[in-house]
Amino acid sequence: MIEADTRYRTNGTADGRRVGIRHVGLRVGPACEAAWFTGPAVPNIKIFAVSGRLAS
DSSP states (O other): OEEEEOOBOTTSOBOSOEEEEOOOOOOOOTTOOOOOOOOOSOTTOOOOOOOOOOOO
């Protein structure tokens, strides 16, 4: 996981918030189809990207 301070104020000081980037891999059988994604019911967690590819 990568973490960093974020949300700097206009005067250049940080407001104490941190952001984290995480990668999670899920194995799915070749005959399966991913039809939906349900994220956590936590208001301060944001999902910015979901992608997929065929394994080689």
